[in-house]
Amino acid sequence: MQLRKAAKSYERTLDRYGWLFISIAVILLTVFMFYPIVYSLILSTMSSKGIVQKFVGLGNYTKLIKDEMFIKALKNTFVFLIIQVPIMLLLALILAAILNDKTIKFRGLFRTGIFLPAVTSLVAYTILFKMMFSADGFINTGLMRLHIIKQPIPWLMDPFWAKVTVIIAMTWRWTGYNMVFYLSGLQSVPDELYEAAEIDGASKIQQFFHITIPMLKPIIVFTTIMSTIGTLQLFDEPMNLSQGGVTGATTGPGNSLLTLSVYIYNLCFKYMPNFGYAATIAYVIVFIVAILTFIQFKVAGDKE
Amino acid sequence: MKKKSLSVLLVLSLFISIFAGCSKSQPTSGQDNKPAEKSGKITIWAWDPNFNIAIMNEAKARYTKDNPKVEIEIVDMAKADLEQKLHTMLASGVKEGLPDIVLIEDYNAQKYLKSYPGAFADLTGKIDHSKFANYKVGLMTVDGKVYGVPFDSGVSGFFYRKDLLEQAGYKPEDLNNITWDKFIEIGKNVKKATGKAMLGFGLDDGGLMRIMLQSAGQWYFDKNGNVNIANNEALKEAVKTYKAIVDADIIKKTSGWNEWVAAFNKGESASVVTGVWIIGSIKAEASQSGKWAVAPTPRLNVPGSVNASNLGGSSWYVLEGTKGKDIAIDFLNKIYASDNDFYQKILVERGAMGSYMPAATGEAYSKADEFFGGQKVFTDLSNWMKNIPSVDFGLYTYEADAAIMANMPDVYSGKITVEEALKKAEEQLKNQIGK
Numbered sequence: 001m002q003l004r005k006a007a008k009s010y011e012r013t014l015d016r017y018g019w020l021f022i023s024i025a026v027i028l029l030t031v032f033m034f035y036p037i038v039y040s041l042i043l044s045t046m047s048s049k050g051i052v053q054k055f056v057g058l059g060n061y062t063k064l065i066k067d068e069m070f071i072k073a074l075k076n077t078f079v080f081l082i083i084q085v086p087i088m089l090l091l092a093l094i095l096a097a098i099l100n101d102k103t104i105k106f107r108g109l110f111r112t113g114i115f116l117p118a119v120t121s122l123v124a125y126t127i128l129f130k131m132m133f134s135a136d137g138f139i140n141t142g143l144m145r146l147h148i149i150k151q152p153i154p155w156l157m158d159p160f161w162a163k164v165t166v167i168i169a170m171t172w173r174w175t176g177y178n179m180v181f182y183l184s185g186l187q188s189v190p191d192e193l194y195e196a197a198e199i200d201g202a203s204k205i206q207q208f209f210h211i212t213i214p215m216l217k218p219i220i221v222f223t224t225i226m227s228t229i230g231t232l233q234l235f236d237e238p239m240n241l242s243q244g245g246v247t248g249a250t251t252g253p254g255n256s257l258l259t260l261s262v263y264i265y266n267l268c269f270k271y272m273p274n275f276g277y278a279a280t281i282a283y284v285i286v287f288i289v290a291i292l293t294f295i296q297f298k299v300a301g302d303k304e
Numbered sequence: 305m306k307k308k309s310l311s312v313l314l315v316l317s318l319f320i321s322i323f324a325g326c327s328k329s330q331p332t333s334g335q336d337n338k339p340a341e342k343s344g345k346i347t348i349w350a351w352d353p354n355f356n357i358a359i360m361n362e363a364k365a366r367y368t369k370d371n372p373k374v375e376i377e378i379v380d381m382a383k384a385d386l387e388q389k390l391h392t393m394l395a396s397g398v399k400e401g402l403p404d405i406v407l408i409e410d411y412n413a414q415k416y417l418k419s420y421p422g423a424f425a426d427l428t429g430k431i432d433h434s435k436f437a438n439y440k441v442g443l444m445t446v447d448g449k450v451y452g453v454p455f456d457s458g459v460s461g462f463f464y465r466k467d468l469l470e471q472a473g474y475k476p477e478d479l480n481n482i483t484w485d486k487f488i489e490i491g492k493n494v495k496k497a498t499g500k501a502m503l504g505f506g507l508d509d510g511g512l513m514r515i516m517l518q519s520a521g522q523w524y525f526d527k528n529g530n531v532n533i534a535n536n537e538a539l540k541e542a543v544k545t546y547k548a549i550v551d552a553d554i555i556k557k558t559s560g561w562n563e564w565v566a567a568f569n570k571g572e573s574a575s576v577v578t579g580v581w582i583i584g585s586i587k588a589e590a591s592q593s594g595k596w597a598v599a600p601t602p603r604l605n606v607p608g609s610v611n612a613s614n615l616g617g618s619s620w621y622v623l624e625g626t627k628g629k630d631i632a633i634d635f636l637n638k639i640y641a642s643d644n645d646f647y648q649k650i651l652v653e654r655g656a657m658g659s660y661m662p663a664a665t666g667e668a669y670s671k672a673d674e675f676f677g678g679q680k681v682f683t684d685l686s687n688w689m690k691n692i693p694s695v696d697f698g699l700y701t702y703e704a705d706a707a708i709m710a711n712m713p714d715v716y717s718g719k720i721t722v723e724e725a726l727k728k729a730e731e732q733l734k735n736q737i738g739k
Contacts, residue, residue: 050419068732156559249705253508254713269388271703
């Protein structure tokens with residue numbers, strides 16, 4: 001009897017302290033995470049001019065379908081996604097496979113060198129690229145001295161080349177970052193597989209496609225999802241590459257660098273502040289990310 | 305028991321330390337003295353250390369000489385950062401941390417005044433607005449109430465290299481009151497004679513288009529604030545002129561402010577058509593001293609277009625409900641709305657042309673400028689300032705600019721006609737702003 005009572009009270013105190021400890025995290029999470037999520041959903045049903053708000057229900061969503069600028073931003077974002085992500089991941093995979101070869105000298109040096117861009121600040125590297133890719137910048141001068149091109153390439157002045165510049169910049173910045181994931185994944189691939197393949201007469205390329213890629217599948221899925229999310233939230237590069245316009249209001253020539261995140265920024269801070277409409281687009285991004293992630297899981301075919 | 309109370313204490317202290325971090329530290333702005341005694345502290349937000357900030361520092365020195373008890377803090381921020389911060393704070397409704405005086409670009413003035421009603425102090429009757437250029441006061445008026453103190457003018461001019469244009473056979477008299485068609489013709493001859501471009505030109509920059517529009521007394525919107533793009537003859541002409549300038553191959557293509565300034569600083573382009581505030585950047589290249597001159601802005605080939613226009617310019621606004629509001633108004637009144645000598649000094653030192661009309665009769669304004677070959681630059685510019693057609697920028701200038709400029713690459717390449725581009729822009733803009 002005595003024992004049971006003691007045990008019960010002990011249980012109660014345990015519970016109480018448990019709740020007390022967890023409450024900090026819960027309160028902070030509620031205030032800084034759940035509340036904003038719910039509030040922005042409410043906000044997305046409002047049309048606002050600064051603090052003058054008006055309830056429009058689903059009006060923002062119907063407006064979205066007809067908004068050319070939103071569609072342009074969506075298209076631009078998907079161009080970056082479809083072209084840049086595969087190039088980058090394939091490059092990262094190849095580099096990882098090469099640098100995993102133990103016979104290569106100065107492996108550590110190369111690995112560090114390729115990873116190094118991932119350490120630089122997004123703004124700093126973008127501004128560096130803006131300088132390098134300016135009309136009389138390093139790249140144009142270099143290519144002309146080498147007689148590869150006759151006319152300077154209008155990197156940041158032409159809608160097409162502006163996109164190319166962003167893709168080059170992003171690939172430079174993120175390839176090393178993804179390579180590290182693959183490298184760490186490759187450490188768990190047993191050497192015996194490669195040895196066996198070699199004995200069977202498989203070439204390096206066959207080994208890459210039939211051993212490296214299947215063994216790295218979970219990591220490839222992971223990096224694809226992370227890169228997809230990252231690209232959908234693309235902001236720093238287009239913002240900074242297009243900034244410094246004299247009095248312009250477009251993002252890049254003909255809005256060619258306008259991404260969804262930049263559009264959200266513009267709606268809040270550059271144009272008439274319409275926080276409601278901006279929240280709507282934020283929700284659309286969440287929705288797209290969810291769909292794409294789901295598809296990627298399905299395509300990858302992982303049962304877990 | 306001891307252990308228990310100890311752990312409770314620990315948890316409590318954890319809580320306290322977390323929430324202590326959240327509580328706002330009270331800034332020490334505005335002592336509790338009555339503002340009538342003119343002591344306290346005011347905070348001012350502005351951008352550009354070489355222009356607005358430097359000028360504000362001069363104003364501060366003048367004011368604190370007479371009011372030693374007033375402390376003035378001038379905060380220098382990038383323009384985009386300032387706007388972002390101001391939007392965030394005004395939208396949150398928190399007055400804490402807001403400045404007493406803030407600089408706002410004219411194109412954005414109505415947007416702030418109408419998006420945040422009650423956030424800015426009504427200065428009607430507190431400042432004598434009749435002393436300022438008319439068009440500037442119009443931009444800060446909402447429902448008959450005037451909300452700011454006009455500051456610098458963006459009166460535009462056709463700044464050109466006299467030496468280069470002379471090589472092409474043009475004398476200063478030939479450049480007075482020309483049209484843009486004539487400008488393009490001159491550009492072609494300059495290119496032929498000197499090999500230099502006529503203009504540094506950002507293909508995605510709508511600044512020049514706004515100069516053209518305002519010279520015709522038109523804007524992207526009509527007087528009632530309705531979108532006026534597809535059937536706007538002045539705008540149609542302006543877009544055609546943009547295409548003509550690009551097609552004529554008289555430009556050095558630039559991207560961004562730095563390249564644009566470098567085009568004339570390096571002597572790669574023979575002229576620049578923009579606001580008076582560019583003078584500081586032109587003079588930054590000392591080796592070109594004496595080679596420059598300024599002519600009136602070219603006009604559009606449409607009825608009603610004059611050889612005077614405007615680009616940019618900004619004004620000072622006082623926030624409502626801050627502790628330093630009365631001092632802030634007094635400060636702006638004593639310096640920006642009365643001190644003629646102040647305007648002479650900032651003109652000489654910074655090339656800042658105020659829109660305070662009495663200042664135009666001061667000696668600095670009638671001085672010959674050696675950099676411009678002895679031309680009385682500011683006398684000319686202030687004469688043109690009087691002719692600037694007054695237009696209402698409305699709330700959506702940047703939205704309209706973006707909508708039009710987004711279609712310009714297709715116009716340049718000939719993929720769509722000017723009419724089609726403007727029609728597309730109008731539809732897009734109407735959907736975006738809900739009109």
